[in-house]
Amino acid sequence: MTSTIGKLLLAAIGLSVTMGCTRTPEWTLFYVADNPVNAQKAMATTNMLDTDFISGYYDSLAQCQAKGTGMLRLQGSSMPAAQAFVCAQACQVDDKQQLQCQRLVAGAELDAL
Numbered sequence: 712m713t714s715t716i717g718k719l720l721l722a723a724i725g726l727s728v729t730m731g732c733t734r735t736p737e738w739t740l741f742y743v744a745d746n747p748v749n750a751q752k753a754m755a756t757t758n759m760l761d762t763d764f765i766s767g768y769y770d771s772l773a774q775c776q777a778k779g780t781g782m783l784r785l786q787g788s789s790m791p792a793a794q795a796f797v798c799a800q801a802c803q804v805d806d807k808q809q810l811q812c813q814r815l816v817a818g819a820e821l822d823a824l
Contacts, residue, residue, distance in 0.1 A: 736768035738775040739802045739812070744788045744795035760799060760810045772798055772816060779818050792818030 741764040766782070769775040779796035788795060799812035 736770055737800055738769045738772055739799050740766045740769065740775045740779055740796060741799060742766035742779055742782060742796040744783055744786060744790045760797070760802070760812060760815075762810060766796075769798075772800070776816070776818060783818075794818075 741760060743764050767775075767778055769778065775798035779798065780792060783790070783792060783795055796818040798816045798818070800814040800816075802810055802812040805811050
């Protein structure tokens with residue numbers, strides 16, 4: 712009897728540890744400054760939320776913006792951050808196969824860095 716309770720308790724602890732260690736990143740970086748054709752395509756549609764432009768997933772807005780800004784610096788791009796990347800929160804593909812995000816933050820907030 713105590714052996715069965717012990718096994719169940721151990722399984723419950725193991726499951727809770729496993730579930731607690733798997734988090735889905737909250738923010739997605741959409742970046743177009745790496746390729747002028749990408750930038751023209753994104754600006755022409757006025758929508759950077761295309762899976763072609765995804766450059767990473769991050770736990771926080773600050774991490775996402777720092778990565779976008781860092782990529783701009785490494786490339787020596789003269790494109791303004793507001794046009795070069797967007798960080799989007801909680802993105803999902805809807806029933807029509809369109810990417811929908813709860814919140815969008817343009818890269819302009821970190822232009823001064």
